[in-house]
Amino acid sequence: MKYMSEYRDPELAKKILEEIKRTVSRPWSIMEVCGGQTHSLVKNGIIEMLPDKVTMIHGPGCPVCVTPLNLIDKAIYLALEKGVILCSFGDMLRVPGSQKNLLEAKAEGGDVRILYSPLEAVKIAEDNPDKEVVFFAVGFETTAPANALSVIHAYRRGVNNYSILASHVLVPPAMKAVIDDEESKIDGFLAAGHVCTIMGNSEYYPISAAYKVPIVVTGFEPLDVLQGILMVIRQLEQSKSEVENQYARIVREEGNPEAQKVINEVFEIRNQMWRGIGEIPDSGYGVREKYAQFDATLKYNVTIEEAPENPLCISGQIMKGIKKPFECTQFGKTCKPTNPLGAPMVSSEGACAAYYHFSGLVEA
Amino acid sequence: MKYMSEYRDPELAKKILEEIKRTVSRPWSIMEVCGGQTHSLVKNGIIEMLPDKVTMIHGPGCPVCVTPLNLIDKAIYLALEKGVILCSFGDMLRVPGSQKNLLEAKAEGGDVRILYSPLEAVKIAEDNPDKEVVFFAVGFETTAPANALSVIHAYRRGVNNYSILASHVLVPPAMKAVIDDEESKIDGFLAAGHVCTIMGNSEYYPISAAYKVPIVVTGFEPLDVLQGILMVIRQLEQSKSEVENQYARIVREEGNPEAQKVINEVFEIRNQMWRGIGEIPDSGYGVREKYAQFDATLKYNVTIEEAPENPLCISGQIMKGIKKPFECTQFGKTCKPTNPLGAPMVSSEGACAAYYHFSGLVEA
Amino acid sequence: MSEKNKIRMQLQCPMPKLEFDVITLGHGSGGVLTNKLLDSGVFDLLSNEILDERHDGAFIELNGKTAFSTDSFLVSPIFFPGGNIGELAINGTINDLAMCGATPKYLSLSFIIEEGLPVKEFWDILVAIKFACEKAGVQVVTGDTKVVEKGKGDKIFINTSGVGPIHPRANISAKNIAIGDKIIISGNIASHGMAIMSVREGLEFDSEIESDTTNLNHSIIKLIEEFGESIHLLTDPTRGGVATVLKEIAQSSEIGIDLSQRDFPIDEQVASACELLGLDPLYVANEGLFIAFVSASKADALLAVLQQDENGKNARIIGRVVEEHPKQVIMESNIGGKRVISMLPGEQLPRIC
Amino acid sequence: MSEKNKIRMQLQCPMPKLEFDVITLGHGSGGVLTNKLLDSGVFDLLSNEILDERHDGAFIELNGKTAFSTDSFLVSPIFFPGGNIGELAINGTINDLAMCGATPKYLSLSFIIEEGLPVKEFWDILVAIKFACEKAGVQVVTGDTKVVEKGKGDKIFINTSGVGPIHPRANISAKNIAIGDKIIISGNIASHGMAIMSVREGLEFDSEIESDTTNLNHSIIKLIEEFGESIHLLTDPTRGGVATVLKEIAQSSEIGIDLSQRDFPIDEQVASACELLGLDPLYVANEGLFIAFVSASKADALLAVLQQDENGKNARIIGRVVEEHPKQVIMESNIGGKRVISMLPGEQLPRIC
Amino acid sequence: MCLAIPGKIKSIELQYDGRVRMAKVSFGGITKEASLEMLPDADIGDYVLVHVGVAISKVDEEEAQKTFKYLEEIGELGDLEDVDEYLPKTDK
Amino acid sequence: MCLAIPGKIKSIELQYDGRVRMAKVSFGGITKEASLEMLPDADIGDYVLVHVGVAISKVDEEEAQKTFKYLEEIGELGDLEDVDEYLPKTDK
Numbered sequence A, B: 001m002k003y004m005s006e007y008r009d010p011e012l013a014k015k016i017l018e019e020i021k022r023t024v025s026r027p028w029s030i031m032e033v034c035g036g037q038t039h040s041l042v043k044n045g046i047i048e049m050l051p052d053k054v055t056m057i058h059g060p061g062c063p064v065c066v067t068p069l070n071l072i073d074k075a076i077y078l079a080l081e082k083g084v085i086l087c088s089f090g091d092m093l094r095v096p097g098s099q100k101n102l103l104e105a106k107a108e109g110g111d112v113r114i115l116y117s118p119l120e121a122v123k124i125a126e127d128n129p130d131k132e133v134v135f136f137a138v139g140f141e142t143t144a145p146a147n148a149l150s151v152i153h154a155y156r157r158g159v160n161n162y163s164i165l166a167s168h169v170l171v172p173p174a175m176k177a178v179i180d181d182e183e184s185k186i187d188g189f190l191a192a193g194h195v196c197t198i199m200g201n202s203e204y205y206p207i208s209a210a211y212k213v214p215i216v217v218t219g220f221e222p223l224d225v226l227q228g229i230l231m232v233i234r235q236l237e238q239s240k241s242e243v244e245n246q247y248a249r250i251v252r253e254e255g256n257p258e259a260q261k262v263i264n265e266v267f268e269i270r271n272q273m274w275r276g277i278g279e280i281p282d283s284g285y286g287v288r289e290k291y292a293q294f295d296a297t298l299k300y301n302v303t304i305e306e307a308p309e310n311p312l313c314i315s316g317q318i319m320k321g322i323k324k325p326f327e328c329t330q331f332g333k334t335c336k337p338t339n340p341l342g343a344p345m346v347s348s349e350g351a352c353a354a355y356y357h358f359s360g361l362v363e364a
Numbered sequence C, D: 001m002s003e004k005n006k007i008r009m010q011l012q013c014p015m016p017k018l019e020f021d022v023i024t025l026g027h028g029s030g031g032v033l034t035n036k037l038l039d040s041g042v043f044d045l046l047s048n049e050i051l052d053e054r055h056d057g058a059f060i061e062l063n064g065k066t067a068f069s070t071d072s073f074l075v076s077p078i079f080f081p082g083g084n085i086g087e088l089a090i091n092g093t094i095n096d097l098a099m100c101g102a103t104p105k106y107l108s109l110s111f112i113i114e115e116g117l118p119v120k121e122f123w124d125i126l127v128a129i130k131f132a133c134e135k136a137g138v139q140v141v142t143g144d145t146k147v148v149e150k151g152k153g154d155k156i157f158i159n160t161s162g163v164g165p166i167h168p169r170a171n172i173s174a175k176n177i178a179i180g181d182k183i184i185i186s187g188n189i190a191s192h193g194m195a196i197m198s199v200r201e202g203l204e205f206d207s208e209i210e211s212d213t214t215n216l217n218h219s220i221i222k223l224i225e226e227f228g229e230s231i232h233l234l235t236d237p238t239r240g241g242v243a244t245v246l247k248e249i250a251q252s253s254e255i256g257i258d259l260s261q262r263d264f265p266i267d268e269q270v271a272s273a274c275e276l277l278g279l280d281p282l283y284v285a286n287e288g289l290f291i292a293f294v295s296a297s298k299a300d301a302l303l304a305v306l307q308q309d310e311n312g313k314n315a316r317i318i319g320r321v322v323e324e325h326p327k328q329v330i331m332e333s334n335i336g337g338k339r340v341i342s343m344l345p346g347e348q349l350p351r352i353c
Numbered sequence E, F: 001m002c003l004a005i006p007g008k009i010k011s012i013e014l015q016y017d018g019r020v021r022m023a024k025v026s027f028g029g030i031t032k033e034a035s036l037e038m039l040p041d042a043d044i045g046d047y048v049l050v051h052v053g054v055a056i057s058k059v060d061e062e063e064a065q066k067t068f069k070y071l072e073e074i075g076e077l078g079d080l081e082d083v084d085e086y087l088p089k090t091d092k
């Protein structure tokens, strides 16, 4: 595929790696914010190819991983007890709630459907007027416009049996929260390319300035990630802390203004619970009052007791880069992709699962 | 089994047959009112054993056969569209409605359950408080007390999610309707033993007197039926028209007063549609106002258009004894137990099905 | 299987400790969980050299005329008086092979499990399978396990297929049926179907009725060894009961069959249960029963031998092949009347009203 | 099966006129309707001398080493680009037999139909079965049809079991795998699973992707005839995909496997579809694909022969057996990194967010 | 119609909050529950006719012999040694 | 996170009562619909990045070459004959 395959060239990858090796003079810890970048690192075996001095830290950028436990319980409740058609992205289905996951709810007879797009969910609602349809709208800034769009579509077309169970998380506040942690040892960031596609780069200048960290907006193909790493290291070696854009073929300085408009139309910023991290101020989107009727949380007013996270799971520390998955006592023992104790073991973009699957550390 | 096996003795059967042959001097047509008797006649091969002068006419005594088409459609509607747990006796399930039967509704996912007793249905209702349970309460006088009892149980125990879809038919008015038909050629009746168990014999004296027909209350075992036939023939040959009781081991002159009380508590007499025959005045039971909440017809207020019966089906004439099943142009051709056009082909107690299965006339 | 046997089997085969309580979709995905289920020890019950190869198929040895049969088993409830779906599936295919005059030898075993089946129930089914195989002297040599979502299955469906060498003295074929052949039934009718009925919700009753499920292969081979070609046809009257199977034979072989109701062996409780529910035992399913068409001259001798067998104690001659009324099965009723036996139009429903 | 083929087959096999439009419970009751279905002409499609005997089992002839395999097939939707569940079920068991080094010969065919299946769909499935059997040169010799209530099945499940003689030159066993063996894949990966995905509600996309379902027996026998014992192991990477099957082998045979991502043949559209849905093609199901472990000295020659075969045009050597890291499968990524290949933890889910 | 069969009352207990007499009735060895609400004076050992879970009549032993007496009357049992042979026997 | 891939717009039509521009986008030969509501000026032939059914960015062809230019810059492409070799090729 054009604009993908060329960024997978092994010769060029090797050359960038050599340049990284040549450039790096002392140990650096770089956080790739986005789970997609984590995935690319491990799937392509990049981590082992990097010089020892470069340590990659896997950030909180997997929306599936940070979606609050309680919200998953709610989605399951709606599917099993309220009989709604619960639509979701595929990777949300294996994330453990307090009792079970959505895949299990589906297997128990819940009408849980995997969709490619939230716009499909509105169509399903139109096709099933005597059923309630709920879309489990998780995502970062990248996905928020599509989820918002589904609400606008439903609103325009009077589809009143549609609503979204929304859990949107915002990247910049999370980056701040992560770097604010005193145990954090992050020297630089690969910022999430697709989030910036929507929001642009402006949010990163204050962070870069305040914390004195280089931030490189980076894509997802091997060459992208390698180039991003190289760019961060170059800054670090030169004691710079600037915002650079590795992913300029996709990311504009100002982001996508239309998408921002759509987000603003439907959502407003609010505090948000991050699974494994806790509440972060102004780090999420909630549905605005104008669209309250499409907010499943209000529509069903389900109160489900907050279940405690598994106390052995150190996912918060993992996502802050304080610990590596294999430093968790449960990793690969009681906690495996077939029996995840915490969210990062679930999605293949989750740091723990990525390590489990692709790195040479464990036996299946 | 005691009180059954002894009435199946082949030697005695032969002796009664011989006495019948000895007694009969000219052709007589005798209607066995009850489908159970029809079943016994054909299953035991009695019809062919009888002398040619004795013609048995199969009466309307199969509640499954005479239950109105529209009510079956309603039961199916409740099961498929209203999502109720629809409980029924087994033989009701294959009776064709206008589009399909209850077995097909069940196969399409309707929660249709076969029960031995209506009292079970009340228990199911208690066990499923968030479901509606409807019992398809068909039957003659024999079954009415049990159906009524289910309502009383539900009433006493406050089981408000229970109701009955009632279709009760009464034998004596039907006998009059049948004999009133000018084409009718009935010389005598075997009255339905189990109906009389409840109602006693008193209803038959006026009929016997008015129409000058012998009426013998008869049981269901081969010896019972044979003896009943003999008793009718003896009267006919002596130009008598009395009410006799062949089945005195079970039937008391006054019937069962407790059962009559229960019927009266819950039901009142009203006009009733008989499938294949039409409306007969005062020939059915409806639920009294006191128990209106248990009347599914009122509770659901389902209006389903009256569908026309198949015009080729002559089931009315069959049940009045005017024609034999094999005189129907459809019998064994388009109309078979696997594809019944009319109700008498459905229940194995229906005259057409009984002929189809057990007589030597047709190929399967 | 009797209660006592069941307890003995469970004692002999304690279930291994497992990480999971119920079978889930993942166990059928072909991935880690499937392997985990395979490695859990659950399937060790069936272990043998051929099965343990775990290849795409089994390597077996067969020489000459062979019988090959398949059946899928669905029964509700899956546990019933006298057995469970596991032994039913094993015995069913064993018996179909036996009806071909074969010695059943190797079976395949394929599960379609509805998500949520308790592993304990699966284990009990496997234990029953193990003992049924041992009793019959067959091996499960290849298998498959699939899992479907809730509402897309019914607890568990089992397919078994089987092969086995045909006995050299066997010559079983509907073509061999001759006028005058005696029709022998090996035992009481309608037990299996009524055992199932006795635990059907809404119809249940208390009784000692047990399914007659058992393997008939040893009994059949004994008869073939002694009576060889005199046994013209063997068949097991399962679904549809005795009536349906005989009517099928009459039709396809264009023979007439005369039966005598009086001669049908039936357990008193089974007969009573049929009266209670208004069912005709002739149409009720059997599982451990067979019907033999035997040349008239050997019928009595065969019956005598069969009656010595544990599966033939109640064997009786129930009818014969006649020239008259080809394709028709006619039964003389207890009181001497005649009725034509046709096939069951569908599932037999309790007739109560 | 291509559109053109499908049309040709339908023209050749017009459906008989039937009294019923959908399969109902009665068709599985063992009674009149079951017989009506059997006699309707629908099954005439599969007619052959052995099947037409319609006995409890089939009479076949087998001599010597034989392979025996079973599988139950559930796929949703039952009709998909490139085929339907019917040919899938036939090819699946044929291929499992071929993986044993056998010539598939006789199949059993057992249906579990959910009430309400349109007879037309059943017919189309049978037509596909017929042609798949003809193409592979196998016969369906025994069968079974059961019907379950709505909500207790999923349109149709098919079990096939099969037997066939093992080729005298075949010596297929995981035990024969040796260090240095080359691992050959016969063609493009992930086609079947992505063909199914392309018509999954909510995920569908337009493409020319077709299932790769086909019979591999002729191709395999050709290879065995030429390379005999040099072929150490054959396996078809169906559920769980190539990754799962290779990991299974590494684990159970305690060998190390090195793979090269670069060498995996994959159709561009299939690869793109995997990118779109975030799936890893290594874990996507295949149906008409096989993997061979071949002694290093013969691998190139075998590959050359295989590439001449219609089922091997895209065949490639994808890896080799190594002494290092026993039980581990390690893949060199396109850019030269290494990753460990583990089994699929469950069904692979589209990764979108 | 109205399939009903005779069975013997094995035991009686009060159910439904003590309001209803329910009997365990044996039919040739199998047991099924039946309501005695229509037969207030039925007791253990009695044979009752049960229809859809409700006992609706007590079998009258004396009347039960009438069929055989009737046959005797009409002279057809003349050649039988003993009428008793055909009379209901006690059930095991 | 946020799996998004680039594809080429093959056709555009108005849907949802004419209110929404929907594109058929080709990804390496497979086609999927995507909303153009976030890219009002996207046109047939453009490459767009699609995420969960919504096109969120147009690919900038010129910028797309930057990675390769960057590598050239840092001297690492010095031994390559031609940068063009690594530049995006036109998709079939």
Ligand code: SF4
Pocket (backbone or CB within 6 Å): A312, A313, A314, A315, A318, A325, A328, A329, A330, A331, A332, A335, A336, A340, A341, A342, A343, A344, A345, A352
């Ligand atoms: S390995 Fe499991 S328990 Fe440990 S941090 Fe990761 S998800 Fe939590």
Ligand code: SF4
Pocket (backbone or CB within 6 Å): B312, B313, B314, B315, B318, B325, B328, B329, B330, B331, B332, B335, B336, B340, B341, B342, B343, B344, B345, B352
């Ligand atoms: S044979 Fe069929 S069509 Fe004719 S009267 Fe009987 S039920 Fe009606």
Ligand SMILES: [Mg+2]
Pocket (backbone or CB within 6 Å): C056, D095, D096, D099, D235, D236, D237, D238
């Ligand atoms: Mg295989």
Ligand SMILES: [Mg+2]
Pocket (backbone or CB within 6 Å): C069, C070, C071, C093, C096, D056, D057, D143, D144
């Ligand atoms: Mg079979």
Ligand SMILES: [Mg+2]
Pocket (backbone or CB within 6 Å): C071, C092, C093, C096, C238, D056
């Ligand atoms: Mg069988």
Ligand SMILES: [Mg+2]
Pocket (backbone or CB within 6 Å): C143, C144, C145, D070, D071, D072
């Ligand atoms: Mg398999």
Ligand SMILES: [Mg+2]
Pocket (backbone or CB within 6 Å): C150, C151, C152, C153, C154, C155, D151, D152
């Ligand atoms: Mg179910």
Ligand SMILES: [Mg+2]
Pocket (backbone or CB within 6 Å): C095, C096, C099, C235, C236, C237, C238, D056
């Ligand atoms: Mg059989």
Ligand SMILES: [Mg+2]
Pocket (backbone or CB within 6 Å): C056, C057, C143, C144, D069, D070, D071, D093, D096
């Ligand atoms: Mg197999």
Ligand SMILES: [Mg+2]
Pocket (backbone or CB within 6 Å): C056, D071, D092, D093, D096, D238
């Ligand atoms: Mg297979």
Ligand SMILES: [Mg+2]
Pocket (backbone or CB within 6 Å): C070, C071, C072, D143, D144, D145
């Ligand atoms: Mg079968």
Ligand SMILES: [Mg+2]
Pocket (backbone or CB within 6 Å): C151, C152, D150, D151, D152, D153, D154, D155
């Ligand atoms: Mg379904």
